[in-house]
Amino acid sequence: MLDLKKITQALGDLDEKNLLDMLNEFIASGPTVEEAREVVTACQEGMTLVGDLYEKGIYFVGDLIFSGEILTAALALIKPVIGAVNGPKVGTMVIGTVHGDLHDMGKQIFKNMAEAAGFEVFDLGIDQPVSAFIEKVKEVNPDVVGMSGVLTLSLDSMKDTVEGLKEAGLRDDIKIIIGGSPVTEAACKRIGADAWTINAAEGIRMIQGWVS
């Protein structure tokens, strides 16, 4: 059996080649579904290491993005063994970049890390109107809604979206987190969100706290 600690460490070190070599060898050995699930968990723990190093200022946003690429490649290798990579779901999240803003990167980082933390994430995409958030929330009844934006203008769009969710009678059933460079404590209050962050790892801890 594969050394799971080495898997976790390789992802934490962003050592893509080593990780994929180990996983290819593992797949070739004909593992059981249960063994493959343990490898997925080890990868998710590797993503936690990446998040910790980011919070310590050792890794940067580029490292977070690349960790997502490695994770995607790793899960693609394991998926044929277990059919689907989803383990037990800790919560459900709808995420999107608000209307008027086409920035994708912050949302993508948060999505990768939320999925690695066991959330089922429904990604609406970029430049999403209020109605798209409302419709998806009605459809999947999430625990958390995440709104992303980089432009200062997107703060108004976030406020519109929170108000839209309120008017649709959905606000009280969900927690809302906002993220992106213009977001501040004061902006969070004006918008009416439950939490704000400019740090994906910190944001993940917040939403984990909401569903635990």
Next chain:
Amino acid sequence: MSDQRLTKLYKEKQERVAKTIRREEVDKPPFMLSADDYYPFYAGVEKSAVTSYDMATDVVAKVSDDLQFDTTIFPWLPANLFYAPKTRILGGGTYVVRNFEKMQDPEKVRIMGPEEYPELIKDPNTYLLETVLPRRFEVLQDINPEEKYNRIVEAVLGEGQKFSNYMQACEEKGCHLTLSGIMVNPVDFLFDFFREFTGIVSDIKRCPELVRDVGLAILEAYKPIIRSIKPASDKAIFIPMHIPAFLSPRDFEKTYWPSFKGFAEYMVEQGHNVVYYFEKKYGHLFDYLQDLPKKGIIGVFQEDDMRLVKKKLGSSMAVAGGLSTTLMQHGTKEECIDHVKGLIQDLCPGGGYFITPDTPMMYPVDGRPENLKAVADYIRDCRL
């Protein structure tokens, strides 16, 4: 304002800007505006009503007359005039213009892969023109070379000339512009137009030497362009800094820094000033920035503490930033003026500091007009 008074004020602004770039002390705090769509908002003009560069010039002149800033990095870039014609001529592109605003569609950026880097390194101009650009712009496919080049010349140089005329008209109306040209650093060129974020970050991790070498090859291709721009002591080539804020110092040094440094040195050697717009935070790269040429550099900072910036980099470059757009939107006039007094007191001594908004003013939420006016009036009347 009389023409004579306008000319006198303009010359004073020119001198103040040139001296601040040289990090010399000046008579009053130099105010460098950084704004785009905020111009029509401040002027009380609907963007949709502006259908020519002449009308846009009037908008810029009205704001310049009212605020009397010393310089603005660039004038308003009306999306329907500046971006839409290029998109029309080339039949698409990475920018979309919607409701008179331009946005870059990230899904349209990735157009080539790292396996093409060796060809790109051999001859960047030819590879981009013959192979990569026709992928993005279908109108460049299946047409003879002459027509292909005519289209590109019309889109880039023809529209560029209209913009240059517009800039000159703004200056003739007393609005000093810092801009002498717009470029991006070589590795950002790759990132912004051909590989997008995930692509370039993955390349930096998987094949750092190739990314470095593409940057150095693009730098060589840039040199004739730099030689075609006329230098001036009160002007600078504008370079927005994109990917480095997201890279570790190690990745930055291996891939981005060689062509960045070489490009800075070449521009300064050719007599140019360079204004770098350091988007987001750059504290982790200050050690490198200290190694840029010691003259002709202006650094505009967005999220870094300006007092720390001046302390660390003030002996290497002129620095700009610090004016809180959040405070200008949510604070009172008195709070805004107190904030500016603090910036002047802490950052103006010794010269080499422009008071500049901490984010480019693009939207109405980037500052209440009455607060910006109060700030501008205070700076205009202040003497050092």
